[in-house]
Structures are given as structure tokens and as C-alpha cells.
Amino acid sequence: MYRPQIKVLDCTIRDGGLINNHQFEDNFVRAVYKALSEAGVDYIELGYQASTKFFSPDKFGKWKFCDEAHLRKITEGIESKSKLSTMVDIGRVILDEVKPKKESVVDMIRVACYVKDIDKAIAHLNVYNDKGYETTVNIMAISTALAPDLEEGLAELALSPVKAVYIVDSYGALFSEQVHFLVELAKKHLNPKGIEVGFHAHNNQQLGFANTIEAIRKGANYMDATIYGIGRAAGNCPLELLLAFLKNPKFKLDPILKIIGEEFLPLREKIEWGYMIPDMVTGILNQHPRAAIAYRGNKEKVGFDEFYRSLLNDSELS
């Protein structure tokens, strides 16, 4: 029996944009939006609401900024019951530039932050809430957070108007027992206030889908996924696997399988994501993938074993 409370958020364009500086073609984004709408996902996240004061539109594509006119152009004429979401990184957005909800097609704004920045995130989400948006806070790099710090942050979030708080396994380092621990901890603080727990997985250790299931088993209800697992480096929980797992008949798998064959297999020939040894190595060491991304970008490469030893030695205090 399915749990009707479970919401699926697809962040294909937002997270996938981290691979190509958010430079997806309009036709591609419309095809993705259409397929996701047909599949019945609850939320579709198209990009970041970064300010052009901080990032140049010459260097970054439209989905870094999610201009209102552009969001409307992409979604218009496509039948959809899905809500739209965008993400903001603290310090990369100008609050006054965010329109009130009544002037926007965006339904939800998600604030990404580290544990140490939860106070700042709450200041943000209060503003977005006042403007009329649903909000979430996505706690990144949670596999490196100490439990007391996390508990303090969760206790503060419990007093905020946030709709859901996401556990984000930025480094793809978590195993099932740790997912269980984190979801239980978050639920303890948040559920009594009617706030849901969400989970965003990375696939460095091929555990993106598995950890998403484990979060569901423990009561998380907001689940992130992307088509064919697209996303920076190792990528994310594949949407097609999540939809097949969930038994809610409102979800349709066919449109996602179709667009994988038509759009994502060709795209995969041009940009790289998925299980790869350099990112597996940063995952098992619970590190940011930057070393793996740099390694993959190098033309002259040492062996995988040497790359691994270099990070091991970096990890040792000296």
C-alpha cells in the first residue's frame, strides 16, 4: 500500500545544470517539463534564482537565474498539475529581486545551506514565506555534521514556517544505517510541528536510490530524484527507479522511460555523469567531489589507485 503523503520532486534541470553551467536548450527543457508533468511528479525544479549581480549571464545559462518571463515561456501551453520550484544558495540571491508569489509561476523556493548557516537559511525562508511561497531548507554535506550542531539547527527549523527540511548527502557517503539515524533525528524535531523530512541522495557509491528508499522506510516524505540520475559528478537518485518503486497510481513511468531514450541517452554522449571511480573515491572518503571533478578534467592522469592514495594522504593529519 502506498503512502499518499510522499511527494516526488524532480530536479533534473536544476541539478543537471551543475554539469553544463545551466545551459540547456529551451526545447530540451520543455520536453523534460512535459514528460515530468505526464509522469505526475509533484514538483519540478528548473534551476536557481541566482542574481545576475553575482553571476554573468554570458557564462551561465538561463537556469542559473530562472527569470520569470523565461519560466513562463518554457511552461506555457503544456498541461501540468506539477508545482514549480527553484533553489537559492544563500549569498547568491538578492531578496528584493524575488517577486511575490502572486506575480510568479514558482510555487516553492528551496534554500540550500550548511548546518552552520541554518540561521541565515531561516531568515531567507521567512522572507519567501511572507512573499507567499512554500519553502524547504536543504541541509547540505550532512554526512560531516556533528549530531549536536544538527539537533540545534533542527530545533530552530522546527519553529520556522518551513514545509520540509531535506537531508542532503552531498558527498554520496551515507549508508543505510546513517540514513536511518538522520531521518529519525530530523523527524523527532520536525514532525511534531507538522514539518516533513526530505532526502536528496548522491550516487557516488551507487546508493542514491537505495538510500532514498531507506529514507522513505523511516518516514521521509519529500524525495528528490532526476531523470536517468543526471546531476553533477556521480549524479542523483534516478527518477525512473523511484517512480517504479512507489506504488501510488498517480505516477506514470512511461513518459520518463520514453524521454530517457529520446533525450538522455544522446545527452549522456555529450556530458558526463553517473558512477565513476574518482567520485566513488571521494564518496567513500566522505569528501567534497571537487578533487574528483578536477582529476577527471585533467588530461594527464595518474592511476585511480594513485588518486586514491593522494586523497588518503591528504586526509591524514600531519
Place this chain on the structure above:
Amino acid sequence: MYRPQIKVLDCTIRDGGLINNHQFEDNFVRAVYKALSEAGVDYIELGYQASTKFFSPDKFGKWKFCDEAHLRKITEGIESKSKLSTMVDIGRVILDEVKPKKESVVDMIRVACYVKDIDKAIAHLNVYNDKGYETTVNIMAISTALAPDLEEGLAELALSPVKAVYIVDSYGALFSEQVHFLVELAKKHLNPKGIEVGFHAHNNQQLGFANTIEAIRKGANYMDATIYGIGRAAGNCPLELLLAFLKNPKFKLDPILKIIGEEFLPLREKIEWGYMIPDMVTGILNQHPRAAIAYRGNKEKVGFDEFYRSLLNDSELS
């Protein structure tokens, strides 16, 4: 803290051979054997002991037959503490052709069977046991077995001289809760007799490694894996992930990472394995991968969505 009872069996050459009719070059097999020995895996499985009476050596490579002289040629001169294993399929081996252990470098023979053939498997393992080998029975397609049938088979195996009984998720269809159920069921019958439970995963739903961990959490001690997840269709639990997860200091990750870069990335350009949508579809439907393999072999392909619907319709009774 690690569990010293856990044994890792690498079946790279045996299971990988299902992709290319067991036609690996000697140099490649020696490199794999050397890397696995350096990594400290407990067992290395090089192939099947099929009889040339049933299969032509013109069509199948050496690792379909595991001729004693050939096994010695491949392993000689390489320092190794790993034991050697081979697999037999019931009906494809001639018992008299299997040498006594004292004349062979093979240490363990694994008998693959379906639940309905456990009686035949026991007849086999008795012979191999009498010849001096360690034995396992690997129960295939277990995701389609009814619990009473499985319990009957396990109860019989509990009275046999088998060393370990493997749960084999042939279709890559199991989720963690089902792995837990199956491992608990097998343990209940087998552990009191000193027989261990093993687990062999397939990666159709990207759960190969995750389910292997879940089997370990529930007490399975014989774990199969392959380098870079090589294996027919979606492939298996990747050895590099398993070794990184296990904390036993006797295992070394470096030689496996090294050989992935040197041998398996180039090989992956020539033969195909890993997460692919057709095999994901047979996995979610709990079906044999043959339809997916046939689909991938077709030059003229329908869309993934149409392939999915064709199997869905096949599944409906009419």
C-alpha cells in the same frame, strides 16, 4: 568493527564471461587474478566446469570449462592466498570429469540451481564434498520462490555438507526488506548447523551493492562481487564498493582501483554491462533479463516506453 567471518568471493571472470561466451584473453585473466590476490579476496571464481560433451570449445572460451591445466597455467607464478572456485550448472557437467580435490588447484565448487532443483543440487554437492571440495549451493531466481518451497529446500540443505547457501537475486528485483526476510529465513535453517548464508546481487535497479550491505547487516557472511560490477546485463555488486565498505584490514582497495583504470575501462568500450533501461525494466517486473538482452541486441528498436508496455502486457493473464 569488522566481522572476521565475512568472506568475499570475486566472480569477475565467471560472471563476466556470460557477456562474451567466456572468451577472455589469458593476459587479462592473469592480471585480474593478480589484482584480486593482492586485494586479499577470499575466493576467486574463474569460470564454469561445463563439459565439452555439452558445449563446443569452438563457440565458448576456456572459462566455460576450467580445464585443470589451464587453471594452473593462469595462476602459476602469482603469489596468492586466495582460494579458487568454479561454478557448475546442474545438467551441464559430467560428475566423473571432476577430478578429486587432491589433483586440482580448485578449492571450492559452487552448484547453481533453482529452488525446484535443490534435491539435484544436493546430489551434486555430496559428490564434490566426497571428492574433497568445499561446496556452496546458489539458489537462483529466488525473488520468484514461494516461502514454503524455499523453506523445504533450506531444511534439506541444512542436513547436507554444504558450506554456504547463497541467495541469488537473478532478476535484480529485490528491495532491502525482502533481502532481510530471505537472509533471516535462510539463517534460521542453516546457521544452527554451522552453514553460512551468502548473497549474490544483480544491479538492475542499482541496488546490487545496497542489497549486499543489507544482507551483511542481517548476518550473511559469503558475499559475491565483481570488479567494476562486470556481469551479464546490469551486472553485479561492484567489488571496489564492497571492499571499501568492509573494514577488515586484510582487504586492499588499491589493486582493484588500479586494474579498473588499466583493464576495465577499456574493456567496457568493447562489451556492455551495467545499469541500462531495458534491464531496469525486467528488474522492476521481476523477470528474467532475456527480453532486455534480446531488445538490446535488436538493431531496430522501439522506444523504452513501448518495450516496458510490451512486458507489462505479457505479464497480464489473458
